[in-house]
Amino acid sequence: MTNPAALVFDAYGTLFDVHAVVERCEMFWPGKGAQLSQLWRAKQLEWTWQRSLMRRYAPFSQLTRDALGYACEALALSCDEARAAALMDEYRRLALYPDVADALASLHAGGRGLAILTNGSPDMIAPLVAHHGLESLFDAVLSVDELKIYKPAPEVYRLAAKRLGVASNAIGFVSSNCWDALGAKAFGFRVWWINRGAAPLDRLGFAPDGLLAGLGELPAALPE
Numbered sequence: 001m002t003n004p005a006a007l008v009f010d011a012y013g014t015l016f017d018v019h020a021v022v023e024r025c026e027m028f029w030p031g032k033g034a035q036l037s038q039l040w041r042a043k044q045l046e047w048t049w050q051r052s053l054m055r056r057y058a059p060f061s062q063l064t065r066d067a068l069g070y071a072c073e074a075l076a077l078s079c080d081e082a083r084a085a086a087l088m089d090e091y092r093r094l095a096l097y098p099d100v101a102d103a104l105a106s107l108h109a110g111g112r113g114l115a116i117l118t119n120g121s122p123d124m125i126a127p128l129v130a131h132h133g134l135e136s137l138f139d140a141v142l143s144v145d146e147l148k149i150y151k152p153a154p155e156v157y158r159l160a161a162k163r164l165g166v167a168s169n170a171i172g173f174v175s176s177n178c179w180d181a182l183g184a185k186a187f188g189f190r191v192w193w194i195n196r197g198a199a200p201l202d203r204l205g206f207a208p209d210g211l212l213a214g215l216g217e218l219p220a221a222l223p224e
Contacts, residue, residue, distance in 0.1 A: 002170075002223060003112070003222055003223050004112070004170055004171060004172030004190055004222070005112065005113065005166050005167075005170040005171070006112060006113035006114070006115065006139075006164050006166045006170070006171050006172070007107060007112060007113070007114050007115070007171075007172045007173075007174060007218075008114075008115045008116070008117050008160050008164070008171055008172070008173050008174070008184075008189070009114070009115070009116050009117070009173075009174045009175070010116075010117065010118060010151075010173075010174065010175035010176065010177060010180050011116050011118035011119075011120055011125060011128070012094075012118065012119070012120060013175075013176045013177055014174060014175050014176040014177070014194060014215070015096060015097065015100050015104075015116070015215070016094040016095070016096060016097075016128060017094055017095045017096070017097055018037070018041050018091075018094060019034075019037045019038075019041070020090070020094045020095040021033075021037050021040075021087060021090045021091070021094070022034050022036075022037045024086065024087060024090050025037055025087065028077075028079075028083050028086075028087075029075075029077050032075060032077060035075060036071055036072070036075060036077065039070075039071040039074060039075065040064075040067050040068050040071040041067075043066075043067035043070050043071060044060075044063055044064050044067040045177075047063050047066070047067060048060070048063060048119055048150035048151075049150065051063070051150065052149050052150045052153055055149075057148040057149060057150075059121040059123070059145060060119050060120050060121040060124055060143075060144075060145070061088075061121045061123050061124050064088065064091060064124070065084065065088055068084060068087060068088070069084070091124055091128070092124060092127040092128050092131065093127075093128065093131045094128060096132055097214065097215060099214045099215050099216030100215050100216075101132075102216065103215045103216045103218055103219060104134065104137050104215075105137070106219045107218070107219060108137045110219070113139045113164060113166070114137055114138050114139060115138055115139055115140040115141070115142060115160060115163075115164060116129070116138055116140070116141045116142065117142045117151075117156065117157070117159070117160045117173075118141070118142070118143055118144070119143075119144050119150050119151055120143060121143060121145045122143050122145055125141060125143060126141065129141055139164065140160075140163055140164065142159055142160055142163060144156050144159075146159060147159060151180050151183055152179055152180055152182070152183020152184070152186070153183075154183075154186070154187050157173070157183065157184050157187035157188075157189060158187065160173075168187060168188035168189055169188055169189075169190065171189045171190065172189070172190045172191070172192065172222070173185075173189040173190065173191045173192070174191075174192045174194065174212075174215070174218060175191075175193065175194065176193070176194035176195070176196060178193060178195070178199065178201065178202045179202060179204070181193040181208050182202060182204045182206045182207075182208070185206040185207070185208060185209075186204075186205075186206050190209045191208040191209050191210075192208060192209065192210040192211070192212055192218060192221065193208035193210070193211055193212070194212045194213070194214060194215060195211055195212070195213070196213065196214060
């Protein structure tokens with residue numbers, strides 16, 4: 001197996017910890033932070049798939065705000081505009097997973113092209129990347145907003161290959177979301193799945209090329 005010419009990363013849950021919002025949620029609703037974060041994330045993802053199937057795209061920022069409202073209502077938590085705005089702002093400065101910064105720096109120093117391919121709309125992902133000072137590490141930060149359809153639609157992965165000018169089988173794709181990793185594999189990318197929770201593989205007829213416990217393992221996992 002040859003070394004991939006470019007590496008493309010999912011953002012949310014892969015580089016950035018979506019559950020970093022728990023602390024702020026706990027400040028507003030003690031004892032409910034983790035439950036709220038889990039339901040918020042679940043609905044956020046669910047609605048990307050539903051809207052893609054219905055061909056009724058809305059930006060990820062809108063889905064994220066709507067999912068927050070749903071989760072609060074479902075858990076009987078009062079959420080005024082000030083609290084909603086504060087929690088949405090948390091998404092623009094989500095914490096990096098502890099091993100991400102060093103891994104990205106190592107991969108960038110190795111000279112290969114790096115990119116982000118995300119469901120996040122530009123108004124969410126651009127401030128987040130800038131917050132962590134990562135702009136110089138990536139050749140491109142690509143959003144599904146260009147296409148108005150969410151991952152794992154094949155055209156989203158095709159966008160990365162087209163914009164990077166690299167054949168699909170020469171792109172290494174990295175995601176902690178199994179459905180995303182397998183969507184990229186179905187398209188033709190070489191895929192590393194970050195399985196932080198030791199979850200079973202989704203039964204979708206495909207398997208990743210490699211498994212990682214965290215992004216920090218990727219540099220050593222790449223072929224020479």
